[in-house]
Structure formats: C-alpha cells, structure tokens
Amino acid sequence: MASSPASYRPSSDMMAITVIVAVLAAVPVVASLVGDPFLVKIATRVVVFAIAAVALNLVLGFGGLVSLMHAGLFGIGGYVVAILAFHADDSSRLFDLFPGTTELSIGLPLAMLVAGAAAAVMGLVSLRTSGVYFIMITLAFNQMLYYFFVALQQYGGEDGLQIMSDLTLFGHAAIGRMSFYYGCLVALALVLVVVQRLINSRFGMVLRASSQNERRLTAIGIAPLRYRLTAFALSGAIAGLAGALLAAGQQFISPAEMSWVRSGDLVVMCVLGGMARVWGPVLGAAVFLVLEIVLSGWSTHWQLAFGLLIILVVVSLRGGLIDLLHLVGRRGASR
C-alpha cells in the first residue's frame, strides 16, 4: 500500500506541504486575473477550516481519538477574540479585571491558551474512556460549550457577537482582505510544519503507537494517558487559533459555529482528505467547502448529493483523497 505509514518519508511530506502552501498562495493572483475577489473569501475559509481539521487530525488520525468537541474548542477561540474586542470597544473590563483589546498579537495566543486549557480539562475526563464512550462524552462537552455561549446574554447569546472595531496585528490593520488571507496562510503553514515535526518526534511515536496497540505500549513501559492529554490540549489550542481567525475574518462569532454538526464536518474533512498524512485534511477541507458552495448553488437537496459523494470517496479510497493522488502519481510514473 502506497500510504502505509511505515514507509513514512518526512521529506516527501515536507514537499507536499510546500506544494499545498504554494498553491494556496497563488489563489489571490488567480482571483485578480479572473477578476473574482470572491475566490479569496472562499480560500480564506478553506485555510481557516484546514487549520482546524489539521488540529483535529492530530488526535484523530495519529492518536485514534474520535473527538466531537472540536467545533466547541474552535468556537472558544473565536469568542476569546470577539469578547476582547467587545470590551475594548466599550472600555469595560472582562471579569471587572482585564481591559479588552483589538490587538491580535494578544488575542490569538490567548485564544489558543484558553482553548488549549479547555481541551486539557475536558480531555482529562473524556480520555479516561475509550471507543463509543469517548465519542459520546466529547459530543456532550461540545453541547455544553454550545449552550454555555447561547446562555451568555452579555455577549449576544444565540445571536452571536459582532466585532465592531478594527482588529490590528502589531498595530497594523489586520482585516484587509489580502493581508488577512496571507496571515491565515502563514498560520496554516506554521501549523503544518509543527504538526509534521511533532508526529515524527518521540512524542509523536508514542501517540501513534497508543492508537495502534495500547496494551503493547503499556507493556514496554509507557502509560499513554499523559501523552494523549498533551496531544489533546495542543490540538485544542490549534483549533482555537482557527476559530479566532474565523471570528477575526468575518468580524463575527456565534454559537452556530460550535454546533456538533460542525464537529462532524471537521471529522469528515479529515476522513475525506486522508488521515494518514498531516496535510491530508487540508485537501479534505478544500474539497468539502468548495463542494458545499458549488452543490448548494445547484439544488436545495445538495446535502444528499454531498453525502453520497463522501460515501463514494470513503468506500473507494480507504486513505481519502491522498490515495487518489497516489493513484494518479503511479499512473503518471508508469507512463
């Protein structure tokens, strides 16, 4: 099998990451050539959700943990940025203590910190279970987070929270369409490189081994819990970063972004793109979001066609779209 993880060659993965980032970097150029600025907007969405899907895949594809709370963690990141901006706007204080800020160099790290901490706390509970129970508990946590923000009337409750003032990054306006897109792309590139290094490190070997044979891992002297927990917190922090970027880009966050359906979407992006590679979910996010737009323009029953398509990919390509690339690559090579 071409995608067998034992034949893992880090250099070829770094190559794939470089190509993906280069292609995404060219999108605004293409957009201006064809005169369709909407393309950049779609690409921004792809990049943001790609970050979230790569984050999820760290625990899903490499840790074997099917988490349905990642939309919740994503939303936490978004709310951190939006709530900080809210307090900056009316000069009030958060918890009567902290002033707000519209500065993303504070907002983004804080979003990661809060989402990562939330993931750690909820992971501490959910990682004591496994299999279907783990899925159910993470789903329950996702719903708790969802209703928590629905109940926060001060911050818009169910209607969500608008970011009124202009966000900045190191004092410069951050919300220009182009600069914001490239900022997100830099974030994606960094996340891909970091996660790629991570899964081939000692830590990553333990995480991968824990999903393949927990009993064996324990028998050689490694208890997986604290490594899983760490991976879960890291994954949560990166998902929080993605959510923060979403909120910053659309100047708005609402509990709708945190629904469990969205958690399921992230899982689909990973499966669709391919979970065996760090960069697989980027393909998944791109195909998922573009199809969503294209199909919903065609028919109101687009979700049915969408579902069938996903089933087709998953059944025919066990390794996701990565397998398709391998097939095409091999055919090209044998020609």
Add this chain to the structure above:
Amino acid sequence: MTAPLLEVKQLVKRFGGLVATDHLDLDVRPGETLALIGPNGAGKTSLIAQLQGDLTPDAGAIYFSGVEITRRPAHGRALMGLARSFQITSVFPELSLVQNVALAVQARLGHSFRFWRDASSDSRLTGPAREALEIVGLSYPSRPASDVSHGERRQLELAMALAMQPRLLLLDEPMAGMGREDGVRMTRLLNELKRDYAMMLVEHDMNAVFALADRVTVLVAGKAIATGRPDEIRADPQVRAAYLGQK
C-alpha cells in the same frame, strides 16, 4: 541461598467460577530459566499476565527483587525490568520493525515529551533497536510490522522485550505457530540469551523445555503440582499421569 528475583505467594485469580490461579507459590532465582508447563487452560498465560500487570490478582502477592508489585501498574513494572512477550503476537502493526523496537528503547530513556527531533533518525533509539533486531536475527528493519511473517513477528516480540534491557523475561510460548526450522533457531537463540537473562518460559515443545530450563514447574488447573530439575520432572509419576502421559 540468594534471594529470589521473582516471588509469587499464594496467588489467586478467578474468572467467575473458574479458578485460573489457585493459591500458587513460585519463585525465579537470579539468572535462572524456569519453564512453566501444563495443559491448555492450566492458567499459564493468566499467571504471566498477573506478573506483567495486565491482570490484577484476587489474592496473594508478587515480589520482584524484593519489592511488592502486586498492584503496581504494568508500565511501572516494565520500567523495573519485567518484559513480556505475548502468546498472541502483539506489536505496532503500522510502524516499521525498527520503530517497534525503538519505542521499547525510548520507554526506558525517560519521558517522551520531546516534540521536535525526528525519532527515526535518532541513533540513541535506532542504534540499540537495530542491535536487538540483529540478535533475534531479523533483517530489513524498515519493513512495516504488518508485512512480516508470523515467525518474524514472534522474533520481533522478543527483540522488543530485549530492547527493554529487562531483568526478567516472561516468554509466553515464544515458538507457538512457528515452523520446525524457526523453532529450532529460536531454541538456539534462547539458549544463548539464557546466559544473560533470567527467564520464565512457557512452552509446549518438551525438547525445548528440557534443553533450556534449569527448573520446571508443572501447572495443572492453576496449581503447581510439581517443581524440580528437568530430569526429576520427567521421572515424576504424578507429572507423567497428569500431563506428560497425555501426550
């Protein structure tokens, strides 16, 4: 007499009404190879699992180099030097042979909160891992563990155990399912290893047992019905009736 390396006292394990380990007393001395024989279902694997920490006994105590480990978690026992090879092969199927063994090396080198450096090119891990693979006679170390033959996977099990630098090897039927030739090779290998390691060896092949063991314990229905030198066990009428005679 020197203190035993492993000591089992009045150990009991029940599965519902079935007594898998029945007030068992047993010891392994430093440097010794103790063979554990007995019919299928006698409770050999259950005993190994209790020693390694996969199963918790219902009563009794286990001491390893003088320390009580009866309720110590399995990973802690592994770090103390208890290494088990499983009767039913248990490896990391999606990792390569050398990665499988390197994880066992990694486990004894302290915590694994190292996030950046590539583990597969870290010679502190791969060096000892390749050595262990060489000892058990496995070549082409970058093959995925899922792609190798059953016999080779048994060798991999042993290599992982050796890479732990154990003080006691718990080997549960290391030759199970192997062809005749592989079995002979494994016996020869164990014969070499027994100079360096204390072992508890569960095995059905009587030729191997009598060639390797310093002492033999015969387990029937969770009880040790006899313990002694191989020649004594072979001559024991009770053992012949209960076990060897059936063969």
